[in-house]
Each structure stands twice: as structure tokens, then as C-alpha cells.
Amino acid sequence: MSETLEVSLFIFMLASFLGYAVITRVPGLLHTPLMSLTNALSAISIVGSLILAGEGESTMATVLGTLAVFAAFTNIVSGFLLTDRMLGMFKRREAPKKPVEAKETTS
Amino acid sequence: MNDTINDIVIPLAYLFAAACFILALKWLSHPTTARRGVRVGEVGMAVAIVSTLVDFRIVEYQWIVVALVLGTILGIPLGLVPMTAVPQRTALSHAFGAFAAGVVGTAEYYLQQPDITTSTMVAIGLEVVLGFLTFTGSLIAAGKLQGLVRDRPWIYKGQNIVNLTVLGSALVLVGFLVADPGNTVLFPIIIGISLLFGFMMVIRIGGADMPTVISLLNSFAGLSASMMGFVLDNKLLIIAGALDGSSGLILSIIMCKAMNRSFANVLFGGFGAETLAGGGIQTRPVRSVDPEETSFLLDSARSVIVVPGYGMAAAQAQHKVRELCDNLMKRGVDVKYAIHPVAGRMPGHMNVLLAEANVPYDQLYDLDSINSEFPQTDIVLVVGANDVVNPAARTDTQSPIYGMPILDVDQAGSIIVVKRSMRSGFAGVENELFYLDKTQMLFGDAKTVIGEVIDELGRLPAKEVAGV
Numbered sequence: 001m002s003e004t005l006e007v008s009l010f011i012f013m014l015a016s017f018l019g020y021a022v023i024t025r026v027p028g029l030l031h032t033p034l035m036s037l038t039n040a041l042s043a044i045s046i047v048g049s050l051i052l053a054g055e056g057e058s059t060m061a062t063v064l065g066t067l068a069v070f071a072a073f074t075n076i077v078s079g080f081l082l083t084d085r086m087l088g089m090f091k092r093r094e095a096p097k098k099p100v101e102a103k104e105t106t107s
Numbered sequence: 108m109n110d111t112i113n114d115i116v117i118p119l120a121y122l123f124a125a126a127c128f129i130l131a132l133k134w135l136s137h138p139t140t141a142r143r144g145v146r147v148g149e150v151g152m153a154v155a156i157v158s159t160l161v162d163f164r165i166v167e168y169q170w171i172v173v174a175l176v177l178g179t180i181l182g183i184p185l186g187l188v189p190m191t192a193v194p195q196r197t198a199l200s201h202a203f204g205a206f207a208a209g210v211v212g213t214a215e216y217y218l219q220q221p222d223i224t225t226s227t228m229v230a231i232g233l234e235v236v237l238g239f240l241t242f243t244g245s246l247i248a249a250g251k252l253q254g255l256v257r258d259r260p261w262i263y264k265g266q267n268i269v270n271l272t273v274l275g276s277a278l279v280l281v282g283f284l285v286a287d288p289g290n291t292v293l294f295p296i297i298i299g300i301s302l303l304f305g306f307m308m309v310i311r312i313g314g315a316d317m318p319t320v321i322s323l324l325n326s327f328a329g330l331s332a333s334m335m336g337f338v339l340d341n342k343l344l345i346i347a348g349a350l351d352g353s354s355g356l357i358l359s360i361i362m363c364k365a366m367n368r369s370f371a372n373v374l375f376g377g378f379g380a381e382t383l384a385g386g387g388i389q390t391r392p393v394r395s396v397d398p399e400e401t402s403f404l405l406d407s408a409r410s411v412i413v414v415p416g417y418g419m420a421a422a423q424a425q426h427k428v429r430e431l432c433d434n435l436m437k438r439g440v441d442v443k444y445a446i447h448p449v450a451g452r453m454p455g456h457m458n459v460l461l462a463e464a465n466v467p468y469d470q471l472y473d474l475d476s477i478n479s480e481f482p483q484t485d486i487v488l489v490v491g492a493n494d495v496v497n498p499a500a501r502t503d504t505q506s507p508i509y510g511m512p513i514l515d516v517d518q519a520g521s522i523i524v525v526k527r528s529m530r531s532g533f534a535g536v537e538n539e540l541f542y543l544d545k546t547q548m549l550f551g552d553a554k555t556v557i558g559e560v561i562d563e564l565g566r567l568p569a570k571e572v573a574g575v
Contacts, residue, residue, distance in 0.1 A: 005226050008337055008345055015346040018129065019353030025136040028448055028473045031358060031455030032193060034135055035325055039200045041128050041148055042332045042351035045207050047121075047159040048339045052214050053174060054165030062170055064214040068207040069174035070181075075200050075207075076152060077182025082196065084145045085186070086459050090138045093467035 033086045040079025046072035109163040120158035121343040127151025128347055132354075138468055155343060190463040191420050194452040195252035198321055201328045202245035208331035209238030213298065215338050221289030227338055228288050232281035234334035235294075236301045240274075241327040243305030248320055251309075252452055260313040267375045270311075273304045308374065314417075315494065317452045319362040319373045326355025358454045365448035365474070367500075367510040393529070396547035398556055401523055402563035404547075405431075406570075408485035410441040412477065414514055415457050416450050418491015418526070424553035425464040428490055431561050432466070438570045444470055445477040445487075445514050447495035478515050487516040489524040489540075490553050497538045508536055522546040525553050 026034050049072055052065030127147045134144030165171070188196045212234035219227070250256035277300040284293050312320050333348025335341075363370060396404075405411060413432060419425055432442040444466065450457045458471055472480075481487065489496055492514075499506040500513045516522055517540055524541060526548060540546055549556055 002224075002226070004340055005337075008340065008342065011342050012333060012337075012345050012349050015349035016353050019132070019350040020357065022129065022132045022136075023350075023354045023357050026132070027136070028361075028446070028455060029458045029468055029471060030135055030138065030141060031361075032197075032453060032459045033141065033455070034132075034354060035197055035322070035358065035454060036193075036200070037131065037135060037145065037148060038329065038351040038354040039197065039204060039325065041131065041152070041347050042204055042329050043207070044124070044128070044152065044155060044347040045204070045211065045332045045335055045344060047155055048211050048335055048341060048344060049207060050156070050159050050171060051162060051164050051339075052211060053170050054167055056167050057218055061214045061218055062167075064210040066170040066174045068210045068214075069171060070178045071203040071207040071210075073175050073178025074182040074185065075203050077179050078185035078196070079200060080145060080149050080152075081183065081186025082188070082193070084142060086190070086193075086462070087138070087141045087145060089190075089459070089462040089465075090141070090468045091462070091465070092138075093469050 029090070030087075033083050036079050036086070037083045040076055040083065043072040043075035043079065046076065112161055113163060117158045117162060120154050121341070124151035124155035125343050125346045127154070128350060132350060190460050191423060192253075193459060194317065194321065194456060195249045197453060198245045198249035198252055198324065201321070201324045202242050202249065204328040205238045205241035205245060205324075205331055207238075208234055208328070208335050209242060209298070209301075211335055212238060212331075212338060213294070216294055217291075220291060223288040225285055228285045229281075230334045230337035232284060232297070234331050234338060235297060236277050236281060237327050237331035237334065239298055239301035240305035240308065241324050241331060243302045244309040244320075245305075245324045245328070247306055247309040248312075248317065248324060251312075251314065252317060256310070258314040261310045266307075266311060270304065270307050270375075273300060273307060277301050277304060312373070314452065315449070316366075316373050318449050318454050318456070319359050319366070319368075319370075321453045322355050322359035322362055323370070323373075324355070326352050326359060329353075329355055362449055362454060365512060367508075367512065391542055393541050394544075394547045396523060396549050398549070398559035399563045401547075401549055401560050402567065404521070404523065405435055405440065405486060405488070405560070406438055406564060406567055408440055408520075410484045411435060411443075411486045411488060412481065412484050412516070412519070413442065413444045414450075414487060414489045414492050414496055414516060415444065415446070415461065416490065416492025416495060417452060417456075418493070419553055420451055420456065420460055420491070422491060422553035424490060424557055425460045425466075427554050427557040427561065429461065429464040429466050431557050431564070434561060434564050438564075442470065443472055443477065443480070445472050445474070445516075447474055447492070447514055450492060450495055474512060474514060481515045481518040484519040485521070487519040487522045489516060489522060489526075490557070491525065493526075493538055494536060496540055497536060499536065499539050503539075506536055516540065517543060520545070523549055525549045525551075525556060527552060 049065050049068035053069050131144040131148035134140040212231050216231050251258050280293050280297050329348050329351025333345050336344030446457045496514050496516045498517045500508045500511040
């Protein structure tokens with residue numbers, strides 16, 4: 001096994017466990033934003049597509065790369081936009097209105 | 108100069124982006140920090156993209172600019188969809204992500220063949236198979252969610268054998284290609300079979316299983332992105348794909364547990380296609396109630412728990428439900444919402460809908476935290492939920508939903524069910540809850556009838572409310 005592959009496999013393994021640890025802490029309340037955020041993040045595949053679309057290796061590679069950049073960038077734009085919109089909707093209950101003279105120094 | 112950028116700047120930028128992505132998910136663990144998570148994710152993404160654009164291997168930019176512009180033009184409306192359309196948008200975005208991975212894998216194959224190492228060929232094979240099957244699978248899922256494709260599962264005899272044969276043959280061909288990477292004829296066949304399998308896998312799955320299927324497709328899309336990282340030797344991609352893959356996997360496991368079913372059962376079971384046994388049941392009498400009486404009942408209750416389901420989303424009734432609950436709270440009634448993990452069409456669907464309708468998230472309770480409260484609750488208002496409140500899941504060992512964790516609404520003082528008709532739920536199972544003596548059915552479109560209840564409530568004399 002080449003050293004690069006070995007390192008990559010280790011990174012894959014560690015990232016998977018890290019993902020498990022981090023994502024199990026996301027509450028069910030936020031599972032829809034979670035899915036749209038991870039979707040936007042995995043569109044980081046755009047970095048590979050950009051090279052393909054720009055290096056001019058062959059017409060086919062340029063076409064496929066361009067399509068991939070388009071698809072990935074659509075996910076990036078819509079994924080971040082939608083996640084942020086959804087999260088902006090999650091609000092706490094407004095604190096009960098206090099009389100005007102009451103002090104606002106409760107801890 | 109070029110070497111400095113490619114050997115030092117870009118790897119460091121990717122390292123930074125990977126750290127941002129991990130932080131983004133970490134901050135998603137609480138609603139108060141979640142938006143910060145989105146910000147840091149955006150920063151990581153921007154840094155990664157900009158640093159890639161200065162990579163010296165990129166010599167022409169015109170197509171990149173075109174793709175980025177088109178991606179923005181399509182991305183903005185997809186990011187602005189109404190909350191009810193989020194499940195189909197999500198399925199569509201899995202399709203896009205998987206498509207990107209699939210076409211990059213294809214291009215890499217043709218650029219590198221016939222001198223491809225075994226490990227790279229395995230990675231390309233997995234990337235392409237997962238990418239293209241997720242592409243068509245997600246398109247079908249989006250079509251079902253949008254109502255363009257029939258929602259009920261499409262099943263025929265021997266389907267499982269056919270499906271497994273199709274998937275198996277794709278994997279066998281990948282094996283041949285690993286043995287002889289120069290055999291270019293095989294590659295398009297693998298793509299075709301993968302596309303076909305994605306279609307066949309999802310076409311047989313019904314609406315109620317969509318939360319699991321969307322999560323699973325999420326996981327596949329992430330894995331194919333991760334495989335792309337192996338192909339391109341890009342650690343950032345491996346990490347982001349693995350995070351996405353494990354997220355999708357965790358969500359699908361949660362969904363399966365919430366339905367007491369296995370992956371195999373979801374993928375191969377054809378849930379929701381069973382025909383009803385014991386036809387006499389449907390004619391049994393139920394008690395029905397009108398909006399006026401409902402308003403009296405709710406107004407005289409001390410505590411009310413609302414159980415929303417897909418029916419609420421379908422009727423777009425979330426705003427009316429919130430309005431009703433606000434009015435009840437003003438009249439001194441304690442109101443909570445109970446959310447079952449698989450209510451709706453994707454994980455967390457109900458929470459997002461209610462948040463959109465301005466329901467504060469501390470009023471939303473999940474299965475585990477609310478179930479002990481039903482016995483002390485005066486009235487449960489079920490809006491468009493069915494299988495998730497069916498007591499047969501606890502009692503009837505013959506029922507297809509037996510063992511599924513449900514919201515124990517039958518233990519409340521009384522129950523009002525808002526429902527269009529007596530049609531059974533997506534699991535195709537009769538619901539005993541509707542026939543209990545303490546259950547009353549409020550028939551009609553959820554949005555309309557709840558609006559009527561709100562009007563009736565407004566006609567009641569004002570109440571002196573202590574405290575609040």
C-alpha cells in the first residue's frame with residue numbers, strides 16, 4: 001500500500017469517527033438544517049471540479065468539469081442560504097413582558 | 108512563486124477549511140450557536156475556493172466563470188424555497204452533489220486510463236457507482252416529494268432479486284475494470300447500471316419512508332465525495348465527504364430506530380403497500396366534533412399538547428396552528444408541541460415548519476422528553492399525524508408498525524384529531540386511536556377547520572388570566 005493511500009485511509013477513518021461524535025450532539029430540532037449544511041459542505045468537491053474545468057486537458061474533461069462546478073456551486077449557494085434562513089427562524093420564547101419600572105438586571 | 112502557492116498556500120488553506128467545517132458542525136449542536144456555524148462554514152468554503160482558483164494548473168477561466176454564474180442563478184431560488192418544499196429541495200441537492208462526484212470520477216478515469224493503480228481504480232469505481240445511483244435515486248425521491256412521481260411504492264414480484272442482481276453486476280464490472288483499467292468499454296456500462304439501480308431502489312419506496320431514504324442518499328452523496336478525495340488525493344475532500352457521510356448515516360439510523368425497522372426492511376420491505384386486512388374495521392363509528400365545540404373544549408383545558416404530522420405540512424396549516432396556540436396561551440392554557448422523529452418527510456421537518464410559523468423552539472418537545480407528560484395532559488390535538496400516534500405499535504403484535512416508538516397520546520385526558528377523512532396513514536394501518544371513547548374527530552382541511560376554531564375561540568368571553 002502506498003504511503004499516500006495509507007494516510008488518506010487514516011484521515012477517512014478519523015474524520016468518520018469525528019463526524020459521529022460531533023453529529024450525534026446535534027439535537028433533533030436541527031436535523032433539517034444539519035442535512036442542508038452538510039450538503040453544502042460536501043460540495044467542497046468543487047475544488048476538484050475547478051481544476052478539471054480549468055486545466056484544459058481535453059474537451060471532455062473541460063465539459064465534465066464545468067458541469068461539476070455548476071452542480072457543486074448550486075449546492076454551495078443554495079445550501080448555505082437555506083441553512084441560514086432556517087436557523088434564523090428558530091427563536092426562543094420572548095421573555096414575559098415586565099412592567100416598565102421593573103429593573104432589567106435579572107441574571 | 109507557483110510552487111509556493113501549490114505546495115504551501117493551498118494545502119494550508121485546505122487545512123484551514125477543514126477546521127472550519129468541523130467547527131461548523133460542532134456549533135450546530137445548539138440553536139444559539141448554529142448560525143455562527145453557518146458563517147464559519149462559509150468562510151472555510153470561500154477560502155478553499157479562492158485558493159484553488161490561483162492553482163497554477165488552472166489555465167483557462169471562462170468555463171469556470173460560466174459555471175459559477177449559472178450555479179448562482181440556480182442556487183439562489185433553490186435556497187429561497189418555502190419550508191414546505193425543503194424535503195424535495197434537499198433531495199435535489201443530493202442529486203446535484205452526487206452528479207458532481209460522478210462526472211468528476213468519469214473525467215478522471217478517461218484522463219488517467221490505462222495507467223491507473225488498483226487503489227485509485229477502486230476509488231473511482233465506488234465514486235462513480237455511488238455518485239450516479241444517488242443521482243437518479245435522489246431525482247426520483249425529489250419527484251415523489253414534489254408529487255411528480257407516484258408516492259406509493261411501486262412493487263413487483265421478484266423485485267429484490269432483480270435489484271440486487273443489477274447492483275451486483277455493477278460491482279462485478281468495477282472489479283473487471285480494477286483488473287484491467289484499460290477496458291474502456293466497461294465504464295459507460297457501469298454508469299448506465301448505476302443510474303438504473305438508483306431509479307429502481309427509490310421507485311419502490313413509499314412516502315412515509317422518505318426521511319430514511321433522504322438520509323441514506325445524503326450518506327451516499329457524502330461517501331462519493333469522499334471517494335473523489337481518494338481519487339484526487341485531496342484530504343479536505345476526504346474529510347468533508349466523511350463528515351457528510353457519517354451525518355447521513357446517523358440520521359438514517361435515527362429514522363430507522365424511530366420506526367423500529369432495519370435498513371433492509373426500508374430498502375427491500377415495500378412498506379405502505381400492504382393491503383388492509385379485516386375490512387370491517389373502517390365502518391366502525393367514530394365520534395366527531397365541530398369547530399365550535401372544539402373551541403370550548405380547548406378553552407376549558409389547562410394543558411394542551413399539539414402533535415403535528417405530515418398532514419399539517421400538506422395543508423400548510425402551521426401558521427393557523429401557531430395562531431390557535433397563541434390564542435390559547437393568552438387564555439391561560441399551557442401549550443406544548445410534541446414532535447416525532449419521523450413526522451413529516453425528512454428529519455426535523457416539523458421543527459422547521461413550526462419555526463417558520465414563529466413557534467419558539469423551547470415549545471417543541473421530542474419523543475423522549477414529552478411522552479411522560481401525556482397522562483397529565485387534558486387534551487391532545489393531533490394535526491395530520493397518524494402512524495406516529497397509533498397505539499397498535501405498543502399493543503398489537505400483528506401490526507406492521509408493532510414496536511415502533513410512538514407518542515403515547517392515548518394516555519391523555521381526551522384527544523381531538525384533525526383529519527381530512529378516515530383514510531389510513533402511509534403505513535396503510537388502521538389507527539385504533541380514532542375509535543377510543545375519549546377521541547373526537549374534527550374532519551376537514553386542517554388549515555380551514557383550525558381557522559374556524561380560532562374564530563369560535565374569538566367569540567368566547569374574555570378570560571381573566573392570572574400570572575402570564
